[in-house]
Amino acid sequence: MSTPLQPVPSAGKRVRIVVATSVMLTFISYWRAAAIVLNDLASSAFYACGIAEQAVGKSAPWFIVGVMLFSFTVRAVYVESCSMFVRGGVYRVVKEALGGTLAKLSVSALMFDYVLTGPISGVSAGQYIVGLLNEVMVTADAHGWIPRAVHNIFHGTPQFDVNWTSVIFALAVTMYYWWENIKGIHESSEKALWVMQITTVMVVALLGWSAFTLFKVGFQHVPLPTPGNLHFSNESLGFLHHSFPDQSLAQKFGILGIMIAFGHSVLAMSGEESLAQVNRELAHPKLTNLKRAAVVIALYSFIFTGLTALLAVMLIPDAVRVSVYKDNLIAGLAMYMYGPELLRLLFRGFVVVVGFLILSGAVNTAIIGSNGVLNRVSEDGVLSDWFRFPHRKYGTSFRIINMIVALQVFTIVASRGNVYALGEAYAFGVIWSFAFKGLAMLVLRFKYKGERGWKVPVNFRIGKYEIPFGMASITMVLLATALINLFTKSVATISGIAFSLVFFVIFTASEFVNRKKHALSQKHMNDQFQLLQRDTVERESLNIRRGNILVPVRDYNTLTHLRWALEKFNIQDQDVVVMSARVSRFGSAAYDLSPEQIFSDYEQTLFTRAVSVAESFGKKVSLLVVPAGDVWTAIVQTANNLESSAVVIGESSKMSPEEQAFALGQAWEALPEPKRQFVLQVVHPDGHLETFRIGPHTPTMKDEDVLLLHRLWLSITREPGLENVHHHEILTEALTRFAREYGAIERDEILKELKRTGIATRIPGAVPNPKPAPLVRKEGGDGSFPEHES
Amino acid sequence: MISLLGVLLVRILEGMFVLGLFGSTLVLLITFVEDAGTLLGREDSHHS
Numbered sequence: 001m002s003t004p005l006q007p008v009p010s011a012g013k014r015v016r017i018v019v020a021t022s023v024m025l026t027f028i029s030y031w032r033a034a035a036i037v038l039n040d041l042a043s044s045a046f047y048a049c050g051i052a053e054q055a056v057g058k059s060a061p062w063f064i065v066g067v068m069l070f071s072f073t074v075r076a077v078y079v080e081s082c083s084m085f086v087r088g089g090v091y092r093v094v095k096e097a098l099g100g101t102l103a104k105l106s107v108s109a110l111m112f113d114y115v116l117t118g119p120i121s122g123v124s125a126g127q128y129i130v131g132l133l134n135e136v137m138v139t140a141d142a143h144g145w146i147p148r149a150v151h152n153i154f155h156g157t158p159q160f161d162v163n164w165t166s167v168i169f170a171l172a173v174t175m176y177y178w179w180e181n182i183k184g185i186h187e188s189s190e191k192a193l194w195v196m197q198i199t200t201v202m203v204v205a206l207l208g209w210s211a212f213t214l215f216k217v218g219f220q221h222v223p224l225p226t227p228g229n230l231h232f233s234n235e236s237l238g239f240l241h242h243s244f245p246d247q248s249l250a251q252k253f254g255i256l257g258i259m260i261a262f263g264h265s266v267l268a269m270s271g272e273e274s275l276a277q278v279n280r281e282l283a284h285p286k287l288t289n290l291k292r293a294a295v296v297i298a299l300y301s302f303i304f305t306g307l308t309a310l311l312a313v314m315l316i317p318d319a320v321r322v323s324v325y326k327d328n329l330i331a332g333l334a335m336y337m338y339g340p341e342l343l344r345l346l347f348r349g350f351v352v353v354v355g356f357l358i359l360s361g362a363v364n365t366a367i368i369g370s371n372g373v374l375n376r377v378s379e380d381g382v383l384s385d386w387f388r389f390p391h392r393k394y395g396t397s398f399r400i401i402n403m404i405v406a407l408q409v410f411t412i413v414a415s416r417g418n419v420y421a422l423g424e425a426y427a428f429g430v431i432w433s434f435a436f437k438g439l440a441m442l443v444l445r446f447k448y449k450g451e452r453g454w455k456v457p458v459n460f461r462i463g464k465y466e467i468p469f470g471m472a473s474i475t476m477v478l479l480a481t482a483l484i485n486l487f488t489k490s491v492a493t494i495s496g497i498a499f500s501l502v503f504f505v506i507f508t509a510s511e512f513v514n515r516k517k518h519a520l521s522q523k524h525m526n527d528q529f530q531l532l533q534r535d536t537v538e539r540e541s542l543n544i545r546r547g548n549i550l551v552p553v554r555d556y557n558t559l560t561h562l563r564w565a566l567e568k569f570n571i572q573d574q575d576v577v578v579m580s581a582r583v584s585r586f587g588s589a590a591y592d593l594s595p596e597q598i599f600s601d602y603e604q605t606l607f608t609r610a611v612s613v614a615e616s617f618g619k620k621v622s623l624l625v626v627p628a629g630d631v632w633t634a635i636v637q638t639a640n641n642l643e644s645s646a647v648v649i650g651e652s653s654k655m656s657p658e659e660q661a662f663a664l665g666q667a668w669e670a671l672p673e674p675k676r677q678f679v680l681q682v683v684h685p686d687g688h689l690e691t692f693r694i695g696p697h698t699p700t701m702k703d704e705d706v707l708l709l710h711r712l713w714l715s716i717t718r719e720p721g722l723e724n725v726h727h728h729e730i731l732t733e734a735l736t737r738f739a740r741e742y743g744a745i746e747r748d749e750i751l752k753e754l755k756r757t758g759i760a761t762r763i764p765g766a767v768p769n770p771k772p773a774p775l776v777r778k779e780g781g782d783g784s785f786p787e788h789e790s
Numbered sequence: 791m792i793s794l795l796g797v798l799l800v801r802i803l804e805g806m807f808v809l810g811l812f813g814s815t816l817v818l819l820i821t822f823v824e825d826a827g828t829l830l831g832r833e834d835s836h837h838s
Contacts, residue, residue: 072821072822255808262807291825295828457820469813472810473810473811473814473817474813476809480804480807480810481807484803
């Protein structure tokens with residue numbers, strides 16, 4: 001049933017607002033989705049085995065392999081979770097299953113996991129870089145390339161303090177990404193794919209060269225993962241160290257020893273949770289693509305992390321593996337390949353570059369992920385809205401970002417560059433967030449009766465009950481490991497519980513305050529607004545005329561462009577649609593929001609202001625809220641669906657009008673067919689206007705080009721049989737020939753000529769970005785009004 | 791007494807772990823077959 005959008009109400013009438021619930025996204029292939037997740041998951045290969053070997057001894061690689069095999073089943077839990085059609089954030093979903101207290105603890109553990117991803121990745125990247133620099137110094141000194149004076153100052157070969165230099169590096173990377181996130185950088189799947197392509201080159205080279213080395217020089221045996229082969233350090237026994245000082249534990253409780261070792265290796269599968277974040281953006285068929293991405297991720301990480309761990313122990317001598325290379329094991333592997341030293345050093349340099357790319361990317365993912373989770377928790381009403389207040393200039397949730405980065409900076413400094421301590425704490429967050437996830441999914445098997453696209457096998461029926469044996473099994477392993485980790489990771493347990501308690505208290509207090517505030521705000525909303533839920537934005541069902549004017553709004557303090565649109569356009573001829581995009585970026589994408597969450601307090605204030613502006617002009621406006629992955633996609637998809645003739649936006653504080661038009665043009669290019677062109681009008685605060693055409697359009701022709709065309713026409717029509725040829729037919733023939741030549745061997749020649757005449761640089765949008773410019777054309781200074789199509 | 795409780799707790803955890811690993815192995819094997827089908831482009835039929 002269609003319900004038309006309503007005008008600004010008279011007194012006593014509520015404003016109707018259409019809330020679209022399907023998120024407007026640019027969809028990505030499963031390869032890109034896999035690349036995004038692998039940027040996080042594969043980064044653990046750089047430190048997981050080194051940490052595990054310090055904890056359990058030389059048989060650690062088998063446990064890493066075991067964890068990577070087990071990660072196939074954890075991935076299945078996430079696939080089932082993503083295939084459930086539920087709305088609300090992670091807190092609401094876990095609360096549904098486990099109740100409020102456990103849900104808050106679950107989110108706290110997830111936060112601990114996300115927050116620690118940054119410090120461990122940053123410090124680990126620093127360890128790889130400093131390790132290489134020190135190695136280069138040693139090699140240079142051995143060749144006499146370091147001046148004697150420098151040698152004397154350092155009383156030997158100059159060496160950086162590995163841990164503290166790594167701390168400085170990690171702080172620098174964290175601060176860099178802090179600022180990028182404050183500015184609101186868009187997470188690019190293109191970049192993730194590129195990083196994974198380079199990583200793949202490194203993995204292939206590493207495995208190939210390792211195989212050759214094994215063949216040429218042989219290898220050391222990796223002891224089987226039996227209780228007798230486990231050698232726990234005092235640190236790795238944690239609180240149990242006092243009860244079992246002589247390491248008799250492994251012999252007394254054989255399986256317990258295996259469990260402890262398994263618990264020290266679980267961080268190898270950290271990053272699996274990112275799978276849920278990319279699910280929403282996967283292209284159709286979503287479930288099949290999700291499963292494909294999950295298989296690619298699991299296979300890749302098994303080969304990279306699992307095999308690298310085995311090879312490190314097989315090839316790096318015992319004497320140096322832990323003492324020298326414990327924190328940069330893959331770099332050590334590069335140094336023990338068969339071949340000339342210079343080549344090995346160069347390969348180590350390549351490993352460090354790849355490590356830097358993937359680990360520093362994980363620092364960014366940690367900030368984005370934490371920000372996303374806390375935003376969703378805030379949307380679920382558990383964290384005060386104060387945290388989510390947008391940055392005045394950039395529109396980002398800067399308070400949450402500041403809090404996360406402050407915690408990360410504290411963690412980095414407190415760790416003093418100790419990767420082992422960070423890894424132990426990180427493993428605590430990883431295993432507990434997985435355990436809560438498994439438990440919630442297990443309970444939801446009995447509680448949730450809605451749509452579910454796929455189930456973890458093995459399931460069988462007893463009477464009318466279905467027994468989720470597979471899900472229960474995975475959850476049992478996760479829970480048993482998490483519980484045993486409580487006893488064996490003393491520092492992690494203390495820091496993890498302290499962190500979780502702090503967040504738990506913040507969440508509980510915020511929820512208490514929010515409950516009262518929410519009741520008031522809900523009453524206000526019910527008095528003022530009526531939310532009409534729509535799955536998608538469709539012009540006919542919203543009763544909006546074709547050729548309407550779309551006015552996106554974000555900041556309630558800057559509505560100049562709305563005033564301009566209401567002043568200039570005659571609403572008798574064209575509807576004015578005021579739209580707000582509720583942007584939730586990557587990292588908050590596990591579940592879609594409910595309509596009440598999409599239309600939150602901020603949107604209430606925003607639309608109240610927009611309505612009063614419209615009232616001041618005595619004009620009707622239609623109101624629309626759409627959830628989206630990014631604002632540009634939301635605008636072009638809405639404009640396309642509503643068949644808008646113009647989009648009117650205000651000048652951005654961080655982008656020039658040309659850059660805004662370029663971004664919109666790029667989003668337009670990504671739209672599936674059919675798509676329509678429209679006019680973009682950017683209104684400056686002083687009322688000055690800039691107009692761009694988005695989409696294919698008749699190009700502006702120079703007078704001399706028109707003259708040339710005309711001369712050709714005159715010449716051609718003199719030929720017998722061609723008297724009736726039209727100008728456009730000549731243009732068609734010319735363009736067809738041009739396209740043929742461009743597609744053939746003369747392409748380079750044409751491009752060279754275009755560059756020489758400077759045509760490429762005159763395309764708006766081509767200046768800030770060397771990629772092919774989208775179909776954007778700038779109009780004259782004052783801009784012409786788009787014509788109304790009836 | 792505390793020691794006995796500790797041993798009991800350890801045995802329970804060990805039981806959970808072993809049973810869990812057994813079930814997880816079954817999940818791994820079944821999903822492996824499904825995954826091969828998914829990667830080769832065959833649609834899965836395991837819907838609820």
